[in-house]
Amino acid sequence: MSAQLHHHVQPVPPALTEAEREAHRWEDDGGLIPEPRPSAQSDHWLRIGAALSQRLPELTGRHDVIVTCQHGTRSGAPAAFYPTSADLEIDAALFAPLNPATIHPARHGDEDRYPVAWGAFVHEAAHAAHSRWNTPAPLLGTALDKAGQVLEESRAEHAHLRRRPGDRRYLRATIRTLVLDDFTSQTPTDRWQAAYAAGLILARRDAGVLDPDETETLETTVTGILGPDLLQTLTGIWTAAHHTGDEDEKTMMEHARAWCQALGTEPEAPEPVPDPASGRKGELAEAIGKVIGHVRANEAAQAAAEAQVAAARTARAQAKATQAQHARQAAKIAEKVFAPGGRPYTPGKPANSRRRSPVTGTRLPTSGEKAAAGQLARALRAAAYRERTAITTASAAPPGRLNMRQALARDAQRAAGVTPTATPWTHTVHRPSPTPPLRVGIAVDVSGSMDAATSPIASAAWIVAKAAALTDPDSRCATVAYDHAITAITSPGRAPRHVTQFSARGLGHSLAEAIDALSAGLGLAQPGAGRLLVVASDGLYAPHEADRAAERITALRQAGCAVLWLAFAPDPQPLPGATLLELTDPAQADAAIGQAAASALGKANA
Numbered sequence: 074m075s076a077q078l079h080h081h082v083q084p085v086p087p088a089l090t091e092a093e094r095e096a097h098r099w100e101d102d103g104g105l106i107p108e109p110r111p112s113a114q115s116d117h118w119l120r121i122g123a124a125l126s127q128r129l130p131e132l133t134g135r136h137d138v139i140v141t142c143q144h145g146t147r148s149g150a151p152a153a154f155y156p157t158s159a160d161l162e163i164d165a166a167l168f169a170p171l172n173p174a175t176i177h178p179a180r181h182g183d184e185d186r187y188p189v190a191w192g193a194f195v196h197e198a199a200h201a202a203h204s205r206w207n208t209p210a211p212l213l214g215t216a217l218d219k220a221g222q223v224l225e226e227s228r229a230e231h232a233h234l235r236r237r238p239g240d241r242r243y244l245r246a247t248i249r250t251l252v253l254d255d256f257t258s259q260t261p262t263d264r265w266q267a268a269y270a271a272g273l274i275l276a277r278r279d280a281g282v283l284d285p286d287e288t289e290t291l292e293t294t295v296t297g298i299l300g301p302d303l304l305q306t307l308t309g310i311w312t313a314a315h316h317t318g319d320e321d322e323k324t325m326m327e328h329a330r331a332w333c334q335a336l337g338t339e340p341e342a343p344e345p346v347p348d349p350a351s352g353r354k355g356e357l358a359e360a361i362g363k364v365i366g367h368v369r370a371n372e373a374a375q376a377a378a379e380a381q382v383a384a385a386r387t388a389r390a391q392a393k394a395t396q397a398q399h400a401r402q403a404a405k406i407a408e409k410v411f412a413p414g415g416r417p418y419t420p421g422k423p424a425n426s427r428r429r430s431p432v433t434g435t436r437l438p439t440s441g442e443k444a445a446a447g448q449l450a451r452a453l454r455a456a457a458y459r460e461r462t463a464i465t466t467a468s469a470a471p472p473g474r475l476n477m478r479q480a481l482a483r484d485a486q487r488a489a490g491v492t493p494t495a496t497p498w499t500h501t502v503h504r505p506s507p508t509p510p511l512r513v514g515i516a517v518d519v520s521g522s523m524d525a526a527t528s529p530i531a532s533a534a535w536i537v538a539k540a541a542a543l544t545d546p547d548s549r550c551a552t553v554a555y556d557h558a559i560t561a562i563t564s565p566g567r568a569p570r571h572v573t574q575f576s577a578r579g580l581g582h583s584l585a586e587a588i589d590a591l592s593a594g595l596g597l598a599q600p601g602a603g604r605l606l607v608v609a610s611d612g613l614y615a616p617h618e619a620d621r622a623a624e625r626i627t628a629l630r631q632a633g634c635a636v637l638w639l640a641f642a643p644d645p646q647p648l649p650g651a652t653l654l655e656l657t658d659p660a661q662a663d664a665a666i667g668q669a670a671a672s673a674l675g676k677a678n679a
Contacts, residue, residue, distance in 0.1 A: 082200045082225065083148055083155045117173035118142045118165050124178040125163065125194060132198035132237065135159075140194075151250050152193040154200045156207070161197050163190065167250065184243070192247025195240045199233035200225075206322035217340040221329035223272035224314040226251075228325075231280035231315045244282050245372060249365045256361055262353035265345045267298040268307055268336055270357045274364055276311040287367040294360040306335045403589035410559050410590040411551070417558040420586040428558045431519040431579060435571035438539070442532055442572065449540035453511060465501045469493070473500035510547035511603045513537060514591030516584060518610035520556045523577040526641035529656070530609045533639060534562065535572040537607055542568035551594050557581030565594045582614045585621035588629070597634045604634035612638070612646030619648060626650040 122142040130136050138159045146153050146162040153162045167190035168176055177183045184191035204225055208218045234241055252273050260266060270291060278288045296304055314328045333340040409418045417428040438446070467476075469483070479497035486493040515534050523530070534552050541550040552562035552569070556579025563569045588606065591597060597604045606629055614622070626636050630650045638651035647653045 082204050082222070083153055114173060115143075117176070118144075121165075121168075121173060121176050121178060122163070125161075128178055129161070129198060129201070132195060132233075132240075133202040135201055138201050152197045154197045154204070156201075156204065159201075161194075161201060163194055163197070167193055167247075188243050188246035189250060190247075192243035192245070193250055195233070195243045196230065196247065196251060199229040202236075203229045203232040203319045205319040206325055208326070209322075212326075212341065214343060215341050216333050216338045216344045217326065217329050219269075219344045220272075220332040220340075221325055223269055224276075224311055224325065224328055224332065226273060227276035227280040227282070227311060228314045228317065230277065230282055232319065234281050238281075241282060242372070242375075244277075245368055248277070248283070248368055252361060252365075256358040259354055260358055261347040262298060262356040263345075263347060264299060264303075264336055265338065266347060266357055267295045268303075268332070270361060271295045271299070271304065271307055272311060272332075274361060275308070276315075279308070279312060280315060283364070283368065284371065287371060288364055290363040290367075291357075291360040294356060303335060307332065310335070399589075400593070403593040406559075406586055407590040407593035410553060410587075411561050411564045411594055415561050417560040419558040420583050430560050431554050431556070431575040431577065432560065432562070432573055433576050434574050436574060438535055438572050442536055443539075446536045446539040446543065449536060450543035453540055453544040462504050463501055464504060465499055467496035468498045468500065469496050471498050473498035509602050510545050510549070511541050511605070512548070512595045512597055513541040513550040513605045513607065514588075514595050514597055515550070515552040515562075515607045516587045516591060516609070517552065517554045517562070517575075518556070518582065518584070518608075519554045519560075519575055519577045520579045520582055520613075521577060522611055522613050523642075526609075526611075527575060527577045529641045530639070531572055531574050533609060533656070534607075535569055538563055538569045549595055551591055553587050553590060555583050555587040557583055559583055559587050559590060582610075582618045582622070584608070584610070584614070584618065585625050588622065588625040592625070592629065597629055598632040600633060604629075604632075606634055606636045607639060608636070608648075608651060609639040609641070610645075611640060611642050612648060614646075623648045623650065 119142075122140050125140040125142060126138070129138050129140060138154075138161050140161045140163065142163045142165055144165045146164050148162065151164045151167055154160070155162075165173070168187050171187055176187065178191075208221055212218050230244055234244075256266075256270065274283065274291050275288055275295070277283045278285060292304075299307070310328050310331050314325065317324045317328065330340050338345055406418070406420065412418075415430065415432070417430050419428055467479075476497050476499055479495045483493045483495035483497055486495060515537055517530050517534055519527070538550045538552055541548050549566045550563065550568075551565040552573075554560045554562055554575055556577075558579070562573045562575075591606065595604075596602070597606060606626075612619075626648055627650050630636060636651040638645070638647035638653045640647065640653060640655045643655075645653065645655060
């Protein structure tokens, strides 16, 4: 195992490279230092390093640290922090396989595209913010120094997560980079190496980076090497280190010394060298590999769950936006349909396009129609009736009905010398429940196939509209006739005085737009009232007309609006979601419509 690989905090500046030495010698001899000729790749890595420098203060609170990103680091580790010079290095290889031109760390959220590189950056940022102590110079390279390093790894991350718990996912993503390279198939399985693995992995479990189920394999392996008592001792040491201050060098050295003593290692001596003749090799690497596999599996499951939640959230947002857009379109249609003058409106065509109205005149209602309207109004009032609510309260004094059990309990409390809490008197108050008003929209088919049913449909439309107006002053009703165009027969809130007669010679069926107009004009999709849509038609529509209208009916049903389909011809084809009522006499509609209204009022949120 190479200790240098895992020494992310370098107490001394890194040694100069050979190229840097040559440059210094050339400069000392008076030579001009040639300006490097940057490539496109190097320019991007310079930009990325500058962007990471801009993001670092939000992770550390420090503004003096310079981040460089290039292929390889001077320390040999995937990432390193130099406290003496306030330099932070990131190996560009951690961003693979992304093209550096597409990497923009300055954009918040871009880090999700390269969690491993960002995790290494977060780890070094944790050192920059919290690793404020150093091993004394005479002890560098000793077992005491190495023990302090391993304790500092999880201590810095533990301190960082207390400030920024959201960075946990990035630390988990980079765990392989920070740990696994230190253990290979040739790493001997001795006590020092087992303790080192425990300090890197199990300590991160207790720091909140890893989950207990992910580290079970390694814990079993390390327990078999160290024994449960020694492992418990080491656990106590790193737990105490997690609660040690950032600048408390003395206490951290004491923890490191206790670590060495627990393992029987001389603190001031060099780090124990693995015995190459050891027969057990690679056991720790295999166990750590399983830990990393569990971490990846859990992260993948978490990512899938988050993706599902995000997809559901996006779908809800899109559905809400679509619903809002549809509501705006419906309001525009209602404005044009119920505009003064009662001119037909053809969806998809200019408002000033001339279209012949299907209305041929009006007549006074007959006595039978008036009687049917009165009967339906009474049925609607009965459907709208709400039983009074009973509210029962208990008290210590009358008026009310005496509860003997509570009275005896009160006497016993007095006899015991305690403050009586029993309430022997009950009083019931009956309060009337508010009755919701009624909203009724009527859509009458005036296409050519309905020519024989124009008279009963006109009569039924008047009966329903008149009955709704008689039920409650706040009730509202509106009627439209539709073929390819839509014509307002009665506008919302206007009670019909006469029966409107019309001809049925049109083409096409704009039922979807007719429902939109009625829904927007009356609020059929809004709670707070009993809502009913009545469609009078034979249902002989083209497939695209039927599908669009069926979507509107389904949406209204889901919103609590009842839908009644009146048919006056044999073999009707009502759309899904509507309650079919076949009639030959309009006067028969009062009972059926009353039942439909009762269902609507029962769903109203008054």
